Amino acid sequence: MRKHIGIIAGELSGDLLGAGLIHALRIYYPDALIEGIGGPKMLAAGFHSLYPLKMLSVMGLAEVIKHYPRLKKCRDNLLDHFLAHPPDVFIGIDAPDFNLGLETVLKSADIPIVHYVSPSVWAWRQYRLRKIAHACDLMLTLFPFEADYYLQHNIPVKFVGHPLADDIPLHINKQIARNHLGLADCVWIALLPGSRENEVKQLGVPFLQTARWLLAQNPNLRFIVPLANTNLKKIFTEQIAETADDLPLTLLDGQSHEAMAAADIVLIASGTATLEAMLLKRPMVVAYRLAPITYWLAKRLIHLSYYSLPNLLAQDKLVPEFLQHEVIPEKLGIAVLNWLENPAQVDVLQNRFTELHHRLRLSANQKAAQAIISILSSD
Known part of the structure; x- marks a missing residue:
């Protein structure tokens, strides 16, 4: 049966992670429908983007407030789409302020949730740990100290390493x-x-x-x-x-x-x-x-x-x-x-x-x- 995978990446760094992940998933599920929000690298990997990536590429409190109505409409439409067409798994890549709320609702509809790239809860806004626990079934971290932190708080986690470390040779001339x-x-x-x-x-x-x-x-x-x-x-x-x-x-x-x-x-x-x-x-x-x-x-x-x-x-x-x-x-x-x-x-x-x-x-x-x-x- 054809797999349906939802992914939302929030900016260009997430697009890069998403593209690498899609290429790896397609080895096992070559005909999977993978859709959500992504950028040019994800699109090149056969991703279907429901909205352009720039929709979410908003930095700073003032900018978020300015664009809040547009962002809320986007998130509401994505929720409607994924609730009407439930994916076999939903993956939020970074963008925690956008993705965690979306993930919470989708998880309550029994859709398995993975969040890829930890928010900096180990540095500040530790209160988000409770929200993360409710929002996702598994956290994937880029750094080992992040995984240690989640384990201390009994949140399912897997440290996967960093793609940059794979791409950059051990020795540079x-x-x-x-x-x-x-x-x-x-x-x-x-x-x-x-x-x-x-x-x-x-x-x-x-x-x-x-x-x-x-x-x-x-x-x-x-x-x-x-x-x-x-x-x-x-x-x-x-x-x-x-x-x-x-x-x-x-x-x-x-x-x-x-x-x-x-x-x-x-x-x-x-x-x-x-x-x-x-x-x-x-x-x-x-x-x-x-x-x-x-x-x-x-x-x-x-x-x-x-x-x-x-x-x-x-x-x-x-x-x-x-x-x-x-x-x-x-x-x-x-x-x-x-x-x-x-x-x-x-x-x-x-x-x-x-x-x-x-x-x-x-x-x-x-x-x-x-x-x-x-x-x-x-x-």
Whole structure:
């Protein structure tokens, strides 16, 4: 009997996960009807999207409020569709604020529910654990510390690893990356001030000031800056004109993976990119800066020893982290120079990064598919 699988992904990162999962599921169910909301990669895998992915790609409280009527109508229509045509399993990929409510109703209709990518309940909003327990039959996590957290709260969970760890080789050739980008053979610092507008506005100028500070210590340094889209490039170019128009900068359209692979050190905004830098085995300095009111609220809600993914994964301060008022050229610059001046420390760091890479390299798409197949087979 033809399998019917519902999937809703909330943004491009979810589209990537969804596509890998669909490819793995189609090995076992080649003619399955797989539908919901997805992006271009899921569509290329034979997915039927009931709404465009951009419908859910809304960031920030104000934006969600602005688009709430449209989002509610979308969710109501999806509920009607899946209740009228019940899938054999429903998979919500990330987007917890949208998916968990949907999952709760579908589960009450006896539809098996899997949630793929844990919300950050281990960091804040722990009250969502009760909602998660009611909403899904199985949580699939990308990181082992997340699975440990759910086990402590008796919520069914499976750690599947991270697809990036499968895709990125264990050993990266820096020279090949430099040749690909046409970079001279010198010391390169990659600056990654973020992939969202608010991140670049918060970190672009401090990163440029840090580059100027570093150049004063070592005039032979060069800087490479990958920017995710034309809007971010425009913002950063304006920041250069205001603060650092004489720096030896090479700007790239996207290509963050290649830029980090080519670099000796990475100065980077906290986020998923730090995981990629870790898997590429690049020493890094991590910065995180929020709008003052957001930081004031976050400081009261979030209680973590570390906030960058490499440190969270290791539960150890492998890389330096600088938060809010600490994001200044002298602190960031000294941390960058420390990596440059201590190759033995870099060797130790890269060995730790390799250990973490192995822990995450579990054929995530296949493991996630197997977990879902177990549910489908139990029907």
